[in-house]
Amino acid sequence: MTSSISERITTIRASLPPSVRLIAVSKQVPAEVIRSAYAAGIRDFGENRIQEAASKQTELHDLSDITWHFIGHLQSNKAKKAIELFQWIHSVDNLKLAQRLNQLAQELGVHLQVCLQVKILPDPNKSGWSVSELLADLPALNQCKNLQIQGLMTIPPLGLNDAENLSVFNSTYHLAKEIESQNWPHIKMQQLSMGMSGDYQLAVQAGATMVRLGTILFGERT
Numbered sequence: 001m002t003s004s005i006s007e008r009i010t011t012i013r014a015s016l017p018p019s020v021r022l023i024a025v026s027k028q029v030p031a032e033v034i035r036s037a038y039a040a041g042i043r044d045f046g047e048n049r050i051q052e053a054a055s056k057q058t059e060l061h062d063l064s065d066i067t068w069h070f071i072g073h074l075q076s077n078k079a080k081k082a083i084e085l086f087q088w089i090h091s092v093d094n095l096k097l098a099q100r101l102n103q104l105a106q107e108l109g110v111h112l113q114v115c116l117q118v119k120i121l122p123d124p125n126k127s128g129w130s131v132s133e134l135l136a137d138l139p140a141l142n143q144c145k146n147l148q149i150q151g152l153m154t155i156p157p158l159g160l161n162d163a164e165n166l167s168v169f170n171s172t173y174h175l176a177k178e179i180e181s182q183n184w185p186h187i188k189m190q191q192l193s194m195g196m197s198g199d200y201q202l203a204v205q206a207g208a209t210m211v212r213l214g215t216i217l218f219g220e221r222t
């Protein structure tokens with residue numbers, strides 16, 4: 001790419017509705033490049049590896065108003081570390097993990113914002129609830145009172161065309177509405193974390209409130 005990071009950020013930010021939160025996915029991106037994105041106005045960064053995030057956060061500790069978003073598959077044994085490093089976890093993908101995070105959030109006395117990762121279509125390469133599993137787990141999730149459950153996150157399976165991706169995003173939107181209509185006291189459905197570099201415009205069209213963009217901001221990962 002010939003344009004600078006700050007030019008790309010400015011262009012993409014301007015193309016998004018102001019209400020959509022731009023999460024810059026900085027996995028495999030060095031700390032000094034994160035610093036450039038910060039200088040261009042980004043305050044939300046997404047990472048998918050605990051260890052990598054920990055070392056970059058140490059290097060960037062002077063940038064104290066960054067919000068860190070965990071977007072990868074989280075193993076239970078790393079849940080505590082994740083809570084210490086991240087304010088948001090977009091990728092809570094099963095009830096056991098939710099319950100573990102809930103307990104840790106209570107013990108550590110922190111507010112943790114989470115999204116529930118849902119698979120609208122079957123996808124052996126991804127974790128997450130199927131729609132029916134998620135609906136069945138809502139009563140137990142509603143008991144996780146130390147989690148701030150804010151909405152849903154989804155990633156369409158690889159290889160779909162635009163119409164199929166849009167349909168996944170629309171289904172996610174409607175699922176959130178359905179859950180919202182059930183009025184669980186401890187489950188909010190105000191956030192939809194969906195859309196990556198290749199499909200974020202479709203996600204926004206379907207009601208995404210947070211897009212997770214890596215390649216289009218930082219270039220191809222090696």
Ligand SMILES: *Cc1c(COP(=O)(O)O)cnc(C)c1O
Binds near residue numbers: 195197
């Ligand atoms: C890597 C990643 C992204 C960013 O993907 P790009 O295609 O580089 O924009 C978004 N969400 C998740 C969960 C990711 O792992």
